[in-house]
Amino acid sequence: MESFLQYIKLPINEKLYLKDPQSSEIGNKILNESIVLINEIGFEKFTFKKLAIHISTTEASIYRYFESKHKLLLYLNNWYWSCIATRLLFETSNIQDAVLRLQKAIHVLTALPNPETEHVLPNEISLKEVVINEASKVFLTKEVDTENKDGVFSVYKTVVNNVVEMIQAINPEYPFPNMLVTTVIEGSNQQRFFAQHLPKLTNSSATADLVEQFYQDLIFKAIQHG
Amino acid sequence: MESFLQYIKLPINEKLYLKDPQSSEIGNKILNESIVLINEIGFEKFTFKKLAIHISTTEASIYRYFESKHKLLLYLNNWYWSCIATRLLFETSNIQDAVLRLQKAIHVLTALPNPETEHVLPNEISLKEVVINEASKVFLTKEVDTENKDGVFSVYKTVVNNVVEMIQAINPEYPFPNMLVTTVIEGSNQQRFFAQHLPKLTNSSATADLVEQFYQDLIFKAIQHG
DNA sequence: ATTAAAAGATAGTAATACTATTATATTTGT
DNA sequence: ACAAATATAATAGTATTACTATCTTTTAAT
Numbered sequence: 001m002e003s004f005l006q007y008i009k010l011p012i013n014e015k016l017y018l019k020d021p022q023s024s025e026i027g028n029k030i031l032n033e034s035i036v037l038i039n040e041i042g043f044e045k046f047t048f049k050k051l052a053i054h055i056s057t058t059e060a061s062i063y064r065y066f067e068s069k070h071k072l073l074l075y076l077n078n079w080y081w082s083c084i085a086t087r088l089l090f091e092t093s094n095i096q097d098a099v100l101r102l103q104k105a106i107h108v109l110t111a112l113p114n115p116e117t118e119h120v121l122p123n124e125i126s127l128k129e130v131v132i133n134e135a136s137k138v139f140l141t142k143e144v145d146t147e148n149k150d151g152v153f154s155v156y157k158t159v160v161n162n163v164v165e166m167i168q169a170i171n172p173e174y175p176f177p178n179m180l181v182t183t184v185i186e187g188s189n190q191q192r193f194f195a196q197h198l199p200k201l202t203n204s205s206a207t208a209d210l211v212e213q214f215y216q217d218l219i220f221k222a223i224q225h226g
Numbered sequence: 227m228e229s230f231l232q233y234i235k236l237p238i239n240e241k242l243y244l245k246d247p248q249s250s251e252i253g254n255k256i257l258n259e260s261i262v263l264i265n266e267i268g269f270e271k272f273t274f275k276k277l278a279i280h281i282s283t284t285e286a287s288i289y290r291y292f293e294s295k296h297k298l299l300l301y302l303n304n305w306y307w308s309c310i311a312t313r314l315l316f317e318t319s320n321i322q323d324a325v326l327r328l329q330k331a332i333h334v335l336t337a338l339p340n341p342e343t344e345h346v347l348p349n350e351i352s353l354k355e356v357v358i359n360e361a362s363k364v365f366l367t368k369e370v371d372t373e374n375k376d377g378v379f380s381v382y383k384t385v386v387n388n389v390v391e392m393i394q395a396i397n398p399e400y401p402f403p404n405m406l407v408t409t410v411i412e413g414s415n416q417q418r419f420f421a422q423h424l425p426k427l428t429n430s431s432a433t434a435d436l437v438e439q440f441y442q443d444l445i446f447k448a449i450q451h452g
Numbered sequence: 453a454t455t456a457a458a459a460g461a462t463a464g465t466a467a468t469a470c471t472a473t474t475a476t477a478t479t480t481g482t
Numbered sequence: 483a484c485a486a487a488t489a490t491a492a493t494a495g496t497a498t499t500a501c502t503a504t505c506t507t508t509t510a511a512t
Contacts, residue, residue, distance in 0.1 A: 019458095026459075042368040047499065061459055063501075136362040136416075142268035144423045157426050175429065176440040179417055182427045183444075186416055187409040190362075194408065197370045200383050201408045203401065214402040218409075221447045245489095252490080273468065287490060289470075 010082035015150040110188040236308035241376040306353040307381040336414040
């Protein structure tokens with residue numbers, strides 16, 4: 001779906017790069033092609049050397065933009081959550097009914113975006129793939145506390161908070177809104193991974209995508225009064 | 227709590243090692259001290275070289291037991307799920323009431339084990355720490371399909387299945403039991419990680435551990451008839 | 453046309469993730 | 483008690499990774 005949203009420059013935490021990759025051609029190539037390459041060979045086997053060859057530049061040039069491949073992954077993660085934050089804002093604005101608004105939010109968080117019917121942002125689909133396959137590696141490290149202080153997870157936190165507020169608008173008494181939201185966000189990506197690789201662990205599949213349905217049901221039952 | 231359970235030798239998939247580490251002294255040292263070292267420096271910085279120095283042996287000796295550090299992590303993961311499978315069986319046996327049985331199962335899966343009051347297995351607590359901090363790295367790789375074929379996740383799947391059956395005993399109509407169980411298992415570990423490092427993402431904390439409470443509430447609401 | 457900044461080319465380093473080889477203990481079977 | 487088998491220690495070596503440094507060339511801005 002064509003949309004003005006495509007032309008928005010999403011804000012990314014400055015601590016994540018040495019030189020803004022969105023400011024130059026090879027910078028943009030680094031971003032776009034790292035997504036492709038990470039999805040192809042996986043983050044463990046991904047190196048700046050391989051990326052350099054892939055985009056016909058040198059390792060040293062890439063190091064001028066990113067300190068390490070881990071920072072690049074953090075950047076991509078941040079970028080993805082900026083997409084989601086934007087879409088969340090956009091898709092839930094003007095919905096007055098609290099229940100409908102939360103439903104829409106759950107949809108944005110858990111469904112695979114459909115470019116035919118929705119305002120999908122550039123690279124959002126392949127970025128989501130990176131997030132599904134590599135996401136927890138961004139915070140499951142010993143550096144998480146330092147990086148958290150640098151604010152690299154703040155966009156993610158904003159998304160969580162926005163949805164927490166939507167839950168509180170429906171049931172202010174519900175005692176675990178943050179846990180519920182993060183369980184849904186992380187869980188939905190994990191269910192997609194399971195559907196692809198460990199199908200016995202899920203009830204969803206490529207042909208019958210039940211992820212959104214499951215979480216819609218789960219959240220609304222959880223926050224029911226009583 | 228003293229228990230006969232401590233002396234059981236847990237079964238571990240043979241594809242995970244070259245030589246059974248439980249069969250020798252340095253093998254056992256590798257297991258016990260790798261847990262300590264991984265918890266200390268994190269899996270990324272953990273190397274066989276460092277472990278060798280730590281246990282006063284050589285890198286080459288460790289390689290006789292494990293093909294790679296990834297296989298060792300898989301081993302530890304398998305070991306942890308063997309602990310849980312054993313405890314699950316033990317703690318839910320003889321409970322006739324389906325609801326009480328599921329409650330107990332959720333307890334085993336989501337609570338921090340208390341060695342004063344429960345039959346905790348050797349190393350279970352430090353193994354759980356490894357699982358919380360590193361677990362998703364065991365399957366978020368490009369080798370997941372091959373490793374799955376080798377059966378390295380089968381103990382985990384058994385645990386999931388057992389709990390799925392408990393849910394079906396209460397409500398056979400509930401359409402997403404597998405998704406619910408994996409959401410709870412993975413989610414509960416993640417909530418503990420968040421409580422330690424990204425507290426804004428959760429409602430639980432070190433002082434007020436709400437993880438079990440949240441998931442008990444979540445599961446029973448989810449599977450309610452109607 | 454001059455200058456600054458970006459990118460390319462090349463080199464180098466310490467650490468990692470292994471493999472291989474040989475020597476020395478230790479255990480086990482007879 | 484002794485030979486044979488096995489386990490471990492000691493050492494060396496390799497390709498790759500994750501960088502850092504430097505110098506030259508290209509491009510872009512004034």
